[in-house]
Each structure stands twice: as structure tokens, then as C-alpha cells.
Amino acid sequence: MKKTILIPSLAIFIGLHSCKEQPKETTIEPEVEVVTSSKPQIQHTLTTEQTHNKFSNSIPPVLTVKSGAVIEAFTKEASDGQFNLNSTIEALDALDFEPIHPLTGPVYVEDAQPGDVLKVTLHTIELGDWGWNAILPGFGFLVDDINVKYLKLYELEKDKTEVTFKNDIKLQLNPFPGVMGVAPDTDELLSTIPPRANGGNMDDPNMSEGTVMYFPVFVEGGLFSIGDGHAVQGLGEVCGTAIETSLRIVYEIELLKDKSIKEPQYETDEYYATTGFAPTLDEAAKKATLYMVNYLEANHDLTTEEAYALCSLAGDLQIAEVVDLPNMLVTMHMKKSILNMK
Template structure:
């Protein structure tokens, strides 16, 4: 009995899957250099650039210490490290039309690595500061093409770069340090805020006065030792003013797959509670859900994530919600 088979021969090679194309990066209309920086938050800091809503900006940034740590630094250099110039932020950018009560949407289109970065244990700083009391410094060579860094011989770390600090100006003339996250954003250290993410900032002052910096070549959730792979980075981002929408109390963000609310507080418990309530409010206001329904959906489909725990006096927690689980 002769049986003809219509199936492919086992010897035939499997079809090669078509890789997803790289996202197109829009051309920047403006460029900011790494020396156009400030290291405090205040409405009194004058803008270095004024742009209309919808503008695309290229921003070069310094690493977190403003040049105090270099590729040739040793652990001895940590003893003289000054926190005063931390963090050097490129900006501020005045966005025309932005008014208090509006929302500034910032979309990250591109993040370009440099060729080096560093991590450190700084005595007195970090989640386990009482346990790790000796200074430590690690300098990395970064492969920009492969997006990797060598942690040790044969130990390669994949890199997902992002800005540790993004912020609009707070409504104060006081010069606030940039270490903790606040309602204006700031040192959020959230590794999810990377290419393809749009971050929504409540606007507190005219023009918003947006700044970016504290480049992280990569970081885990928590940033437990107090540093990521700190590195100078280049960003391409877009700014858009949103009027007449929901009033935000602190930043929120989204990707093509999920929406996220954030909350800063002096304890993880309080930050987690507020991030959850912020998501409940989002689901009620933007998705038309009832209060109880929204709360239950947060329980069955919301994911609480720790962004960072080391930026005294505040920590940052986010709640993520997959868009497929939300009402259309």
C-alpha cells in the first residue's frame, strides 16, 4: 500500500521567523548638550530651551556625580565624593502652553549608551547600609552595539538603559535636592520608564520646566545598593501638553501593553496603598468602572512593583495593569 504524504519532509529546514523591525526614531528638532545642566528642583531655575508642544528633543546627559567618577576612578575617590552636584540634569525645557493643572506627556523614543559606567557601595547609603559599611567601586566597559556590560570574567549583563530622573519643576522658589522622588517626578529610578514609554507629569508651573538625567545603563527594581550602572546617556524624547484631562497628583506612565500609576511615600506600605488608589481612580475616571469593580480588578490583575527603596526619605512604588484586562 503506497501512502502519499502532504506534510513537509523532516529534512526541510524550518522557516526562519521574521524579526520585528526596529522602531523608527523620529528626528530631533532641538539638541541640548551635557553642559546645559542644573542639580536642584525649583521654578526659579531659568529654562535653557523653549519649545512648542509636540517637539522632539535630543538631550545629552552626564553621569550622576557630574564627573566626580570617571573611567579611571578608584575606590579611594569615593571618600571625597560630594553629593552637592548630584544629579546634573539636562534642562529645564519650557514647553509653550503648559499651565498648572495640565499634564505633560513625555515619550522616550531613543536611549543611547556610552562606552562606560560605574556602580558603587557608598557607606551610609543603600537599603542595607547597616550591613555593607565598606566602600566599593566597579567600573564597566560597555558594548554599545550588543548593549551589554561585563560584570566579571565571563559574566555578561544585558543592558536596558533609562533615565533615573525625569521631572517637571515644583511650585516653589526653594532649591530642592534631587535625591528623593516627589510629586513632580524626580529621582523615580523606575527601570520601566525606558524606550517606548510615555510618562505623564502633573504640571505645577507655567511651561512645566522639564529636565532629564541620571542615566542608568541598567538597574534592578529597588536599586538596593543605592546605585545602578550609572552612565552618561543620550536621550531622544517628545513633549506634549494635555489639557482638560484627569488631574494627576503624581506621575503615571504607559507602554503599548500596560498602564502604570506611581506613588512616593516614606514607607513602602504607604506608597503601595497610594499607587493602588491611584490605579482605582484611573480605572474609574478613564475606563468608567465603578469604585468596587476597580478595586477588585486591581486585586486580580494589578501588579505592585517596587521601583526604588533607597532615595531617602522617599520610596517609589508603581502598580501595573495589563491593557488587555481593562474595559475597552
């Protein structure tokens, strides 16, 4: 289908704030699916009114579903409406960080228990009407070298495939949700800014349409949320933002009782991938590699020595993001053709 000094996180600016009042939970039984196209039939719809912007087991679900439910989720752009197509650079000075990262959800999956895995298939990802990219004072990977303000706005639409950055520099669009995750096992209201074991702000452009995500479950029901739409972003997201936009996402959520992982993993038609978060790239890279060794041992009849050697010969380490401190995210990809999975 498809596709020197570290700077402070936005979390420093945001702090911990109470989440928004949650919409009343609804429980809807999935309808019998009638296959009329290659895309699954939508069974539930979540709107931009059903959002929150923290990770916590204390945030009640807005929807309860059975395994296999297909959900249409509309997401807001990362500033939660503080920018528009007429915004000027002065809007950066008035930016309130408390609403950052409105996430659509959470969704409670029946029978999901700690130790299980939620499989989330990203069937459709459509762009909103517009997007923004900014360099914020005091934020970004090169904040000690390039401390400036910058704002550029882009007109978008759901079928648009490229935008003009400047002159003849064209960018191919690749919409994806920057934040996806389940609730951590805490009633503390955690910032959405850093990636964690529950997922969160992974900012990985490989997690786009057609990708299958796997999330470890930490609390009953899982409590899955999604948001922080990006129209395009390079690996690393070094200035601190992508082209931030709203999205329409159709995803399928399934409960897996026979899989166990410590941090999110994902796969596409081309490869299987593990993720590792940590305060340093070294630590994150080691975790991503270890999780790939564990995956190869458990699923491809390899010894520890063989799996480790194969990671060296064929595993591809990638930096997903470096700006969402206190954690960074590194992934390891293993081509399915090598594993005879195609």
C-alpha cells in the same frame, strides 16, 4: 517597543546648594517634520552644558518649545565627571556630593499651566562610553548590615547589549533616565535625591526606551528636566547606585489639557502604570493603588468597587526604589490586554 532600619538619603550629605548658572534661554519654533523613518525628526538639541541639579521654579528654562517638540538631550553621569574609567576605590573618599544628579534642562512648554499634564515619549535612549557602580560608606538599603566600599567600572557603547558582572554572570543592559521631572511650585532649591509628586529620582527601570511618561504640571511652562542615566538597574536599587552612565535621549514632549493626575504615570505597549511616593512602602503602595483605581474609573467605565476589585485580581505592585530617602516609590501595573487596549 520593549521592552532593621532605613538608611539616610544622599540628600543628607548634599544639603541645599545653589544651582549652577543657567545658560541663556533660547526660543526656537519647531520645524515642519519630514518623516523619513520610524523615529521622529529631532527639532532641538540640548547639551551637557545646559544642566542644573536642583528642582525649583526659580531655575530658568534653557529652551522654550511648543507642544509636540522633539528634543535630543545629552546627559551627564550622576557624579558629574568625578569618576572615569581609570578611577580607583580611593575616588569614593574624595566624592563631592554637591554636583550629584546634573539634569539637562529645564524645558518650558508654551501654554502649559498648573493642572495640565506633560506627556513625554522616550523615543531613543543610547548609552554613553562607560559607567560605574558603587557602594558608598553610610549609604544603601543594608547600610546597618553591610557597610563597605565598592567601585566597579564598565566599558560601554551605544549599541552594547550586555556586560559581564563577574565570571559567567552577564547583565542585559536596559538604559533609562533615573531622574525625570517638572518643577515643583516652590522657589526653594530642592535636592534631586528623593522622588516627589513632580517626578524626580524615580529610579524605575521600566521607564526605558518606548515608555510614555505623564507628569502633572505645577508651574507655568512645566519646566521639564531629565538625567541620571542608568545602563542597568534592578527594581529597588538596593545598594544605592545602578551602572551610572551618560545618555543620549530623544524625547517628544506634548501638552495635555484633558488629563489630570496628582503624581507621574506611565505606559508601555504592554501595560499602564501609576506611581506613588511616600516615606514608607505601605503609604507609597496605597497611593499607587488608589491612583490606579482612579484611572480605571475615569478611563474604563468601572465603578469604584469594580476598579478596586480589578486591582486586586490583576494589578501588579512593584517597588521601584527604596534608597532615596526620605521617600520611596511604588508602582502598580495593569496589563493592557486585560483592558482590551491592544
